[in-house]
Amino acid sequence: xxxGALIEFTNISKRFGGVTAVNDLSFTVKPGRVTGFLGPNGxxxxxxxxxLLGLVAASSGTATFGGVRYRDLPHPLQTVGAALEAAxxxxxxxxxxxxxVYAIAAGLPRTRVLEVLTQVGLAAHAAQRVGGYSLGMRxxxxxAYALLGDPGxxxxxxxxxxxxxxxxxxxxxxxxxxxxxxxxxxVSSHLLSEVQQSVDDVVIIARGELIHLGPLSSLDTDAAAxxxxxxxxxxxxxxxxxxxxxxxxxxxxxxLAATSDPALLGHLAFEAGVELSVLHRQKAGLExxxxxxxxxxxxx
Amino acid sequence: xxxxxxxxxxxxxxxxxxRLWWILALVLFGYIGLLAxxxxxxxxxxxxxxxxxxxxxxxxxxxxxxxxxxxxxxxFASSIGYVFPVLIGALATTGEFRHxxxxxxxxxxxxxxxxxxAKTVTLLLVGAAFxxxxxxxxxGIGGGIMSAFGVxxxxxxxxxxxxxARSVLxxxxxxAIGVGLGVLVPSQVASIVIVLAFTQFVEPLLxxxxxxxxxxxxxxxxxxxxxxxxxxxASIFNLxxxxxxxxxxxxxxxxxxxxxxxxxxVIGYAVSWRKDVT
Ligand SMILES: Nc1ncnc2c1ncn2[C@@H]1O[C@H](COP(=O)(O)OP(=O)(O)O)[C@@H](O)[C@H]1O
Ligand SMILES: [Mg+2]
Numbered sequence: 001x002x003x004g005a006l007i008e009f010t011n012i013s014k015r016f017g018g019v020t021a022v023n024d025l026s027f028t029v030k031p032g033r034v035t036g037f038l039g040p041n042g043x044x045x046x047x048x049x050x051x052l053l054g055l056v057a058a059s060s061g062t063a064t065f066g067g068v069r070y071r072d073l074p075h076p077l078q079t080v081g082a083a084l085e086a087a088x089x090x091x092x093x094x095x096x097x098x099x100x101v102y103a104i105a106a107g108l109p110r111t112r113v114l115e116v117l118t119q120v121g122l123a124a125h126a127a128q129r130v131g132g133y134s135l136g137m138r139x140x141x142x143x144a145y146a147l148l149g150d151p152g153x154x155x156x157x158x159x160x161x162x163x164x165x166x167x168x169x170x171x172x173x174x175x176x177x178x179x180x181x182x183x184x185x186x187v188s189s190h191l192l193s194e195v196q197q198s199v200d201d202v203v204i205i206a207r208g209e210l211i212h213l214g215p216l217s218s219l220d221t222d223a224a225a226x227x228x229x230x231x232x233x234x235x236x237x238x239x240x241x242x243x244x245x246x247x248x249x250x251x252x253x254x255x256l257a258a259t260s261d262p263a264l265l266g267h268l269a270f271e272a273g274v275e276l277s278v279l280h281r282q283k284a285g286l287e288x289x290x291x292x293x294x295x296x297x298x299x300x
Numbered sequence: 301x302x303x304x305x306x307x308x309x310x311x312x313x314x315x316x317x318x319r320l321w322w323i324l325a326l327v328l329f330g331y332i333g334l335l336a337x338x339x340x341x342x343x344x345x346x347x348x349x350x351x352x353x354x355x356x357x358x359x360x361x362x363x364x365x366x367x368x369x370x371x372x373x374x375x376f377a378s379s380i381g382y383v384f385p386v387l388i389g390a391l392a393t394t395g396e397f398r399h400x401x402x403x404x405x406x407x408x409x410x411x412x413x414x415x416x417x418a419k420t421v422t423l424l425l426v427g428a429a430f431x432x433x434x435x436x437x438x439x440g441i442g443g444g445i446m447s448a449f450g451v452x453x454x455x456x457x458x459x460x461x462x463x464x465a466r467s468v469l470x471x472x473x474x475x476a477i478g479v480g481l482g483v484l485v486p487s488q489v490a491s492i493v494i495v496l497a498f499t500q501f502v503e504p505l506l507x508x509x510x511x512x513x514x515x516x517x518x519x520x521x522x523x524x525x526x527x528x529x530x531x532x533x534a535s536i537f538n539l540x541x542x543x544x545x546x547x548x549x550x551x552x553x554x555x556x557x558x559x560x561x562x563x564x565x566v567i568g569y570a571v572s573w574r575k576d577v578t
Contacts, residue, residue: 046578047578050576050577050578053407054406054410055403055406055407055576055577055578056576056577056578057576070410071410071411073410076407076408076409076410077407077408082407084403087400088399088400088401088402088403088404089399089401090314090318090395090399090401091399092318092319092320093317093318094317097313097317098317100313100317101310101313101314101317102310102404102405102407102408104306104309104310104313105306105307105309105310105405105408105409106306106408106409107302107306145404
């Protein structure tokens with residue numbers, strides 16, 4: 001089983017002419033966890049990842065895998081798998097041949113090609129020219145490329161863009177599985193909600209600068225959190241809440257109770273003999289604090 | 301070293317997994333076969349009297365002094381066919397920029413100089429293969445027709461086979477020049493326009509213009525097409541221009557072509573290949 005390496009960004013800056021795309025960015029990404037690299041469009045995520053992969057030269061700073069720069073890795077595809085945003089295929093080449101070219105370049109056995117195509121659910125389209133692929137299929141092919149060398153580190157730029165709901169569910173499980181196997185998983189997104197269910201840690205940037213860094217729960221700072229609760233007998237539930245002095249409003253999926261403690265509501269309902277059909281903490285607080293962090297959520 | 305060999309194998313796979321190579325090869329064979337065959341019919345017909353000189357406007361007078369027809373016809377492979385290896389070389393590099401395949405390429409082989417070197421080696425071999433295809437057309441069809449007319453096609457003359465070998469070398473170098481042009485001008489459309497305009501229009505005119513004066517003719521010898529014809533040792537083009545300066549030796553012509561390929565590739569590496577891939 002491949003083991004993940006620590007990714008380290010150290011004082012990375014990048015200027016494109018007059019534009020500062022990334023400014024003095026430092027953070028680490030640990031193996032065995034899924035790290036969400038978040039920020040609005042234009043925040044500098046793609047640029048940072050391309051610097052990490054040696055595709056873009058940093059104006060200053062270093063980015064390494066276990067202390068080694070990408071271009072100094074003896075077996076790059078076997079160490080780091082990357083899927084970047086853009087569609088990087090020759091439209092006239094089949095998926096099998098596309099991957100075959102890079103399997104040859106990396107000295108990987110040809111059997112890996114069909115293995116990874118099967119893994120991402122494209123085996124049936126292996127011989128089809130990529131030009132006819134849908135956006136979702138291209139995303140999967142990009143992922144297949146990343147998996148080709150069975151690497152210990154995965155670097156994925158907006159992998160959820162363009163996937164259908166089934167694909168989104170699949171990739172979330174996939175990211176969790178990869179981290180559970182001990183790999184390092186760095187995945188970027190401009191939407192927290194897109195990756196919220198899969199990430200352990202978050203690194204948030206805006207305008208090229210680091211804004212926030214920590215476990216996902218560190219975003220959960222909303223003191224006035226709410227709990228959604230509902231019952232087949234909503235009137236009885238409302239009466240029980242009123243009796244207990246807990247204020248609430250009526251929301252789309254139930255009653256929005258002004259408490260951050262679901263257990264308290266469960267206890268109240270039990271005492272009052274009211275059956276519950278819904279009981280969970282309102283999660284919108286994460287997205288709200290994310291938007292606050294990145295500056296009001298403009299351009300999201 | 302092993303990474304260089306793998307990179308070469310990958311570059312070969314890139315060429316042969318899209319349809320471009322055989323489309324170009326087919327057109328090359330057809331085009332050269334048609335021209336070589338057509339001229340072989342015309343000239344052998346005139347020489348053997350099957351076609352009366354009166355029916356040809358140019359008149360047969362100057363053709364009688366024209367001892368060695370076969371090399372001219374065989375050299376069509378390179379003197380006319382050279383645009384094909386340039387095109388496949390240029391498309392092999394500009395295609396990487398256009399389809400953004402530089403990203404997976406550089407991820408698999410982060411040493412960019414290794415990739416460009418592997419591409420050059422690969423295209424030298426592909427260009428040589430294109431040379432063989434073009435010669436199959438010019439020697440096979442042109443020579444076949446001359447033999448059918450009873451004209452000596454010089455197929456047993458070692459000079460003919462030296463010309464074939466030098467033509468293969470020229471075609472290989474042209475493909476490497478295409479790679480260099482592709483990194484120098486990464487825009488695919490611009491590259492194709494430059495190849496077609498230069499080979500079909502600009503250079504022939506320059507060569508013609510240069511040939512009128514002794515001193516410019518010497519400079520004109522260093523134009524890539526003139527150098528290529530010098531390397532091959534025969535060209536239809538030499539018949540159409542006034543006698544200027546003596547052409548370069550064959551090996552000088554080869555070195556001049558090699559020089560173009562190296563200069564274009566090295567400058568292209570600096571201006572596009574090693575730049576940010578965004
Ligand atoms: N090749 C480039 N030339 C000039 N500016 C660029 C280039 N690539 C990115 N930028 C700029 O850098 C900033 C960050 O872009 P990017 O890294 O793509 O952000 P993200 O991936 O977070 O959306 C943007 O302002 C963008 O316009
Ligand atoms: Mg981006």
